[in-house]
Amino acid sequence: MALSNTAQNILQYESTIWSTADLLRGCGIKESEWPSYMMPFFALVMIESRLIRMFDDLKTELGEDTFNGIEPNDLIELIQDKGQGYNVYIFEKHQTLKDICQNDKSFDVDFDAYLKGYDGETKDLLGVDAFEGEKFLDIKGVIAKLKAKKVLFSYVTAWSSIDLKPFDNSAITTLEEHIKRRWADISAETAGEQYTPDDVIALIAEIIASKIEDSGRLLKIYDCTCGGGNLLFGVEDRIKEKVNRLTQTYGQDWNDALYALAKIEGRFRVDSKIEHGNTLTDDKFFADEFDVVVANPPYGVDWKGFQKDIQNDKTQRFQHLPAVSDGQLLFMQHLISKMNATGMGVVVHNGSTLFSGDAGSGESNIRKWMLDNDLVEAVIQLPTDEFFNTNIYTYLWVLNKQKPDERKDRVMLINASEKFKPLKKNKGSKRKEIDEANRLEIVDTLGKWADNDYARVFDKEFFYFNKQAIMLTNVDEQGRTFADRLKDGKKSRSLKPVKLDNGERTLTEFTILEPPENPPPDSTPLIKGGRGDLSEYFTDDIKPFVSSLDYKEQPLVVTTEKAQYSFDADQETLIKEVLGKREALGCGKIVVKSAFKKKTKTKPESIVITVELTPDYQKDYEIIPYHRDPDENRAAIEAFMAKYITKPFEYLENVVGVEINFNKVFYQPEQLRSVEEILDEISTLDKELRELEQSLSL
Incomplete structure (x- = not known):
């Protein structure tokens, strides 16, 4: 401006x-x-x-x-x-x-x-x-x-x-x-930590002003991380230039010096209230609601120092908790709690608030809660190199509790990453600015609510996805699984081995009552020679040995009185061998366990080694598009599984996640040149090379 x-x-x-x-x-x-x-x-x-x-x-x-x-x-x-x-x-x-x-x-x-x-x-x-x-x-x-x-x-x-x-x-x-x-x-660590550039403030104010009508009603504006007040007061001043409204500003910040600057500035305004303290743990305006909320909360700052306060918060502001390493979505939820019934807001975040966290995580659940309650009107991707201390992409979340009917349950994405003018002289990391013409174009696009080459409107469910967990049953080369060998209700078959051999070491005692007189030469127990403590022998010798066994990589052979059992890695199957005759049992695992049993009234202390054969189960999940109707959603999951999953499986939990992916929506594949164009270029280069060789030979 x-x-x-x-x-x-x-x-x-x-x-x-x-x-x-x-x-x-x-x-x-x-x-x-x-x-x-x-x-x-x-x-x-x-x-x-x-x-x-x-x-x-x-x-x-x-x-x-x-x-x-x-x-x-x-x-x-x-x-x-x-x-x-x-x-x-x-x-x-x-x-x-x-x-x-x-x-x-x-x-x-x-x-x-x-x-x-x-x-x-x-x-x-x-x-x-x-x-x-x-x-x-x-x-x-x-x-x-x-x-x-x-x-x-x-x-x-x-x-x-x-x-x-x-x-x-x-x-x-x-x-x-x-x-x-x-x-x-x-x-970056003091005054600049919370500074929002003038052009971004102007864009935020233009967005808000476009949704506000002239009236005599007081407009209450709130910034929960107001810093020195430049965003809060900048938005107020620009709104008053655009709309005839009385305004009242409220702000809070935890930084001593920035709060003082904002407080001093606020005292010379008609009606401003600035408070000092941690908004997330000590909300100074706990009884207030606002018409407009704005904020540029700190990016990637952990909240470990007051984690217990947040977890024990009684205000019901926080529907879900994000990872302790980044508190941006805590501020987002706080701001939403401060919006009145017709309130709106614009909040600046980095990209992590769009996509961090898997389905079921705090971040994903917060996004889902916001979309479930139809609080998000638009998300705007700003150019890189817009802020003074970072060159990353930043995003404006446009919040609205009173969306027009045609916008209900819908969200607009605006890719404004190219809507800028280069600065003649860099200001720190800031190399670009969203000039007035581009600001007005972005606001106009939001107002028209129609798709164009850099903006798309979606039903909110477009951003949802199913993360369907399944339990796969692995099969061998012939499609067999050891699960088919088990009786109904059985999950494994226990063996009674007399010998366990991995090609390097052999165990023949499966209930060990005392350490050996002479430990095996290939073992390194603490006890060497003579009898000693059985628990130490278990900890230092037996347990590490059993834990290291790999039935797939080692030639592990389990011998019982009637048969030998092993795993054929080439066929991916368990093998049972009796008198030289081999039988494939299907894909499965050989599970060897060891345990130290303390002395009881009837039994001495002992080391017990057990072996069992189990099917080879593998937990996996599939990401599947989401449908609003539960029956359609279930049918889509089943159709996906029938098309892509060939192994036997069981359904486990399905978790619905939410992610907003600008790259997915606005990705522009690189245009590949035609073969003819490439051949023409090669021919031209070849001709130039021959001419160069001729000139050098003269």
Whole structure:
């Protein structure tokens, strides 16, 4: 969107503000730490300019004679009623930051009095008196560091030259967004962690504004991870430009410094409430619902530190829990819980919220819950290289609790990955922007609700799938299975072996009552020579040996009094051999187990080795398209199995999953060249090569 003249004029201070970092660079402070040094002083000049502007407006409102006749205490009370803070030092001594920087001799005393002149809330947000606990902008800590480097006076003087008094709140907010963006360029861990680019904010606002009608009703807007407030306040400002509505903003954030910036900004807006704390465990607006929710929650951040709080949450916000490694879908569920009966929202996520987690996982179940309840109107894929600290694809989830009838139980996917204009100069990882023309095209596409070359509308069940689990019974080369040899109800056949031989070692004792006098030379038990502890012999010799047996890879032969049993890997069948005659029993397994039995009143301690023959079962699953009607869905599963599964099987559990796959929908296969075209190119290259050889031979 085009900037107003006022906003353009205030941006002249962007370079001035950034030049204050020259002192930081000069005294060895790392660039990644600059935001923590700049934030409190930027907040300071913003607060001072707005307080002086408010002071002057009050003088104009009351008239100079009336104003001059007001007692100082009454004046402070009038200013306090505004709810925007105050500074006794400024109002009583009529001195600003610039004034106290005129005298380096008295600077330390004056600057301390200046900071302490602020009201309690402002001092808390700035961190003027912070010792332990929440320090917010921690100006006290920053001052101590700058003093130690002997640059405090110079640094404050540089900031005091920035005069924002001529500009209104909207213009100052514009400057603040630009400064936060610069911080985002250099510090992913502080200011930039939650920063949303202006063009994405504008697109979100356009989407919301397209669904809101002019009315006198108050519009309540909420951001549960508001950071410094740029998304929340940016959306509010742009909506008010498009729609005639009164607005009220609500935000919460856990980051001390970002919360303080948002809180300070919110105090100079008509009706804004910003709170500090972890939204997921301490919702400060637990009793509120909102018309509009927006958020750009952190990507891939684990919630292990407060896992128990989430698991024990009593608010019923969280229908399902995602993997502890990524809390994005926790924020999504929280936001949905905050939407009123006609509420809508736009939430920024990375791709993991679309497809992470298998059917039955927390992530898949959350997506299914959202679609089951028809909360998703659209998902929009944004271009790569859109954000300052990452070049990945990001996505806008458009939520709507009051979808028009023609959109009910349907979802639109918009592939806006090519809807951008390259930046003339990169801003960190940001190389692209969604310019106004492309923003309006995306919003128009959402409004028309019709397929085009980059947008498709689907019944919500398109994103569902069956994950049908089955138990396969493996067969040998002749299609036989050992299961056919078992009597009804039997799952295996126990053998009574007298010898077990794997070609390397032979066992002939199947109930061992004590360790051998002389352990086998190919074994390495801890007990060597003489009798010892039977449990150690089991742990260190028998159990490892039995666990290592592989009836397929080793020539494992089990001998009973009547027969020998083995597995023929070439035919994939069990073999029974009696007096040299071999009989194929079908595909199956030879299962050898060992157990240590403790001493009882009637039996001594012992090692027991057992052998049994079992069918070769294999658990598997098939991914099958989903149908809304249960009978049709079951028929589709059975038809799929009849077509693709040739082995005997039993149905196990069927789990319905949900995944939103942009690549599947918008995949464009590479166009292969024709054989004729390739042959023509080869012929041309061959001709050029011959001509080159001729020229070299001359």
